Amino acid sequence: MSLTEQSEVIATAPAASKGPTVILTGDRPTGPLHLGHFVGSLRNRVAYQHEYQQFIMLADAQALTDNMDDTGKVHRNVVEVALDYLAVGIDPAKSTILIQSQIPELAELTFYYLNMVTVARLERNPTVKTEIALRGFERDIPAGFLTYPASQAADISAFKASLVPVGEDQIPMIEQTNEIVRRFNRIANKDILVECKALVPEIGRLPGTDGKAKMSKSLGNTINLGATAAEITAAVKKVYTDPLHLRVEDPGHLEGNVAFIYLDAFDPEKDKLAEMKAHYVRGGLGDSIVKKRLEVVLQELLAPIRARREELAQDKGYIMQMLKEGTMRAREVAAQTADEVKAALGLSYF
Numbered sequence: 001m002s003l004t005e006q007s008e009v010i011a012t013a014p015a016a017s018k019g020p021t022v023i024l025t026g027d028r029p030t031g032p033l034h035l036g037h038f039v040g041s042l043r044n045r046v047a048y049q050h051e052y053q054q055f056i057m058l059a060d061a062q063a064l065t066d067n068m069d070d071t072g073k074v075h076r077n078v079v080e081v082a083l084d085y086l087a088v089g090i091d092p093a094k095s096t097i098l099i100q101s102q103i104p105e106l107a108e109l110t111f112y113y114l115n116m117v118t119v120a121r122l123e124r125n126p127t128v129k130t131e132i133a134l135r136g137f138e139r140d141i142p143a144g145f146l147t148y149p150a151s152q153a154a155d156i157s158a159f160k161a162s163l164v165p166v167g168e169d170q171i172p173m174i175e176q177t178n179e180i181v182r183r184f185n186r187i188a189n190k191d192i193l194v195e196c197k198a199l200v201p202e203i204g205r206l207p208g209t210d211g212k213a214k215m216s217k218s219l220g221n222t223i224n225l226g227a228t229a230a231e232i233t234a235a236v237k238k239v240y241t242d243p244l245h246l247r248v249e250d251p252g253h254l255e256g257n258v259a260f261i262y263l264d265a266f267d268p269e270k271d272k273l274a275e276m277k278a279h280y281v282r283g284g285l286g287d288s289i290v291k292k293r294l295e296v297v298l299q300e301l302l303a304p305i306r307a308r309r310e311e312l313a314q315d316k317g318y319i320m321q322m323l324k325e326g327t328m329r330a331r332e333v334a335a336q337t338a339d340e341v342k343a344a345l346g347l348s349y350f
Contacts, residue, residue, distance in 0.1 A: 009187075014326040014334055016250050019053070020052055020053040020161055020326065021051075021052045021053065021162055021163060022047055022052065022053045022054075022055070022159055022161045022162055022163070022194075023053070023054045023055070023156060023161055023163045023164070023165065023199070024054075024055045024057065024156050024159050024161035024164055024196075025041060025050045025054070025055075025056055025164065026055075026056050026057030026058060026059050026100075026155075027043060027058065027059065027065060027079070027081055027088040028058075028059050028062060028063040028079035028340075029058050029059070029060055029074055029078045029081045030061075030063050030067060030073060030077055031038050031072060031073075031077055031217045031222050032077070032080050032081070032084060032224045032226060033081060033224070033225050034215050034222035034224045034225060035206055035211075035215065035222070035223045035224075035262075035265075035266075035298075036206040036214060036215035037084075037224070037225075037267045037327045038088065038203055038225060039201075039206055040167065040198075040200070040205055040206070041165055042061070042085070042088045042090070043088065044063075044165060044201060044338055045085075045086060045090055045165075045188070045265075046089040046090060046094065048165075049090065049091060049095040049111070049263070050094065050097075052163070053096075054094070054095040054096065055095075055096045055098060055159050055161065055330060055333075056085065056090065056095050056096065056097045056098070057098055057099075057155060058078050058081055058082065058097070058098065058099045058100060058323075059100045059343070060074050060078055060099060060100055060101045061073070061100045061101040061106075061107070061108050061147060061151075061154070062100060062151060062152075062260075064144070065142050065144040065145040065148060066135060066145055068142070068143065069166060070266070078099060078323070079316060079320070081215070082097065082319050082323055083226075083309050083313055083319065084225050084226070084309065086096060086308070086309075086312055086319075086322075087225065087226070087305045087308040087309035088225065088304075088305055092322045092325075092326055096326045096329050096330050097322065097323060097326040098323075098326050098327040098329075098330035099323055099327050100262075101159075102327045102331070103327065103330060103331045103334050105158060105331065105334040105335050105337070105338040106151070106155055106158055106334060108338055109153075109154035109157065109158055109334075109337070109338055110147070110153075110154040110234075112341060112345065113150040113153050113154055113180050113184070114147060114150045114335060115278060116150075116180050116183045116184060116187075117149070117150055117179070117180060119146070121179075122146050122147060122149060122150075123146070123288050125149055125172050125173070125176055126172045127169060127170055127172045127173050127261055128145075128146065128148065128172075128220070130169065131145075132145070132146075148173075149173055149176040149177070149180075150180065152173055152177060153176065153177040153181065154333065156177050156196055157177070157181055157193045157194065157337065158333070158334040158338070159330070159333055159334065159337070160193070160194040160196065160211075160333075160337065161194070161196055162194050162195070162196050163196060163197055163199050164177075164196050164197070164198060164199060164331045165198075165199040165200075165201065166198050166199070166200065167200065167201070167205055170311075171200070174197070174198040176297060177196060178195045178196065178271060181193040181195050181196075182195065183217065183250040184344075186346075188344035190338075190341050190344075192341065192344055193337075193341075198225070204339070206261065206262070206265060207240075207256075207258050207261060208221025208222065209221045209222070209223065209235055209236075209238055209239050209240065209258060210238070210240055210258075211240030211256065211258050217346070220259075223298065223302075225233045225305050225306070225309070226305070226309050226310075227302060227306070228306070229299060229303070230264065232295065232298050232299055232302060233295060236291050236294055236295040236298065237291065238259040239258050239259050239262070239289045239294065240256075240259075240289065241255070241257050241258065241259050241291075242256075242257050242287070245280075245287060248283075248284060248285065248286040249284055250283055250285050251281055251282060251283040252281060252283070252285065252287075252335045253281070254277060254281065255278070258289045259287070259291055259294050260277060260290070261291075262294055262297075263276075263293065263294055263297065266297050266298065266301055267293070267294075267297045268297075274294065276290065281308055285335065292321070305325040310311075
């Protein structure tokens with residue numbers, strides 16, 4: 001599959017009433033991006049930039065909600081994630097790449113929106129509840145983390161995005177954003193903010209190389225976009241397959257087989273892949289052959305990305321200038337929305 005091939009169904013996307021449809025997407029810069037990010041969002045962003053007005057946010061301020069003990073990690077990875085963006089083909093002339101913390105209007109909007117949602121409603125948000133449990137916060141929840149739905153509503157509404165690419169687990173966040181948007185518009189007595197729709201990818205999440213639910217830097221089961229050829233080889237050798245496939249002649253199982261999940265996501269030769277699957281299921285095909293094909297596919301996919309990334313990394317000044325220019329463009333848009341919001345709330349005095 002090419003970088004520009006979409007893997008999401010967007011037939012239900014709302015038509016823009018004025019100007020191009022706006023998409024807001026982004027990442028928390030807590031580490032380099034990996035294949036999970038690529039299949040779930042990055043390659044779609046490359047396609048979207050040719051059709052929509054796309055804002056891509058480096059959500060460094062949001063990343064601090066559970067990384068205040070290591071702020072340097074967030075700061076360092078702003079550039080690393082930006083490198084990944086450019087390496088996969090995101091064009092800063094077509095997509096506006098911005099740094100969240102450098103747009104104070106986002107924090108200002110968050111402050112206003114917090115008056116439109118209760119603590120109980122925030123705690124009921126399924127996505128927030130799940131993330132709190134994963135991090136073991138119990139009742140020691142950082143206030144910034146708990147109020148993230150209001151912050152996300154600010155991010156989305158500041159750019160009047162009507163489409164937000166998310167995984168299924170993030171749909172409750174989009175629903176709460178729209179609750180806030182509708183309540184504000186009722187207060188304003190006119191439609192200032194725009195409701196949005198979740199854009200869910202067909203392949204929303206890749207399991208980790210070890211078969212765990214998802215790729216995670218903390219679990220060490222990722223393949224980074226900048227992985228070397230040797231690192232790819234080592235990772236593929238560890239890829240989880242079918243634990244019941246003990247002998248080559250035994251019938252194999254595809255369900256939960258990470259090697260085939262990855263091939264489904266990345267192998268461009270679908271007909272040959274279908275033949276390989278059929279052979280594996282009836283027996284007579286060893287896991288080593290499957291992994292050999294997977295390694296070829298991943299090496300071909302990541303080699304040009306790695307080369308481009310290494311080239312770009314030689315000029316960090318260019319990366320920072322690109323981020324500055326994108327952030328300045330984005331701030332103009334966010335400031336206009338903030339002015340409209342304040343005016344509707346009667347907070348424009350001068």
